[in-house]
Amino acid sequence: MKTNIENISRDNPFTVPENYFENFALRMADNVIKNEDKKHSLFSLFQLRPQYALISAACLVLFFVITLNIYNHPNSKKLSVNELRHNIEFSIISELDENELINQLEIANNCTLNKVDTLNNSQRDNSSHLIEYLSKEDVDLNSIEDAM
């Protein structure tokens, strides 16, 4: 079906239900009144009962006061980094079992003592070796002192 745009009628091909436009004007008038009622219902309630408006305003103020108090309470002040770290460490320690903690501390203590003993023994061994070497080689101690 080959065709040109100029061959097509420019008449409106759409239709509407009977009396649509007459009824539309009436429906629209109703809609506007309903819309107005909705918009003014809250406002008119406050106009008729001003005490409701006062109670609402008081509730709102109370809500803000309570909220501000909670946020500005002295206990809810901001913590420094050190305080925060201390709190975290304390909370971790408090969660540990007491006996387990004592055992761990004892193990750590024994390890430290063993290390110190080992160090002392090795130092002592080194000194005796040095004295033995010097006496064997017959080194003149005065020359060493001069060199130093």
Added chain:
Amino acid sequence: MPEYSDKELLSIFSEKESQHYAFNLIVRKYSERLYWHIRKIVISHDDSDDVLQNTFLKVWQGLDGFREASQLYTWLYRIATNEALTFLNQRKRKFLIPLVDVERQLANTLESDIYFSGDELQKKLQKAILTLPEKQRLVFNLKYFEEMPYEEMSNILNTSVGALKASYHHAVKKIEIYLKKD
């Protein structure tokens, strides 16, 4: 019912007691023109009815602050166009369907529309118009069916006359290609 000019209607509306009366006169004067403009964008009668109601509700809410510098009917057309395009976009978002499918859906609506009395050629023309981009569709409908001058169209669509002429030219070319296809 007397036919008032836009200036007279706005003057009646400015009186608090006669606002409803003036609004009713505006609805009676412009509802038909706006309806056909919307119908060509959203196709279905029921959708057009919803969009027209929303348009006039927006008009009622904004008429108090309406600046008489721009013509009343230009302002009404602008609101109607925005409402119709918003309606289509909302449908796209609601059903998560791409634009092409919305147009296909509109073409299907056309097939089953009991309020469409055109012949096969007119139906084919409407389907061809639905393949156009949004702006070209608006320009084509306003120019081809409503024979609106480009200057008025420019005020409604906030586009230069030159750009509108170019849009119309492209739209006609695309429609002719579509019509010659089968």
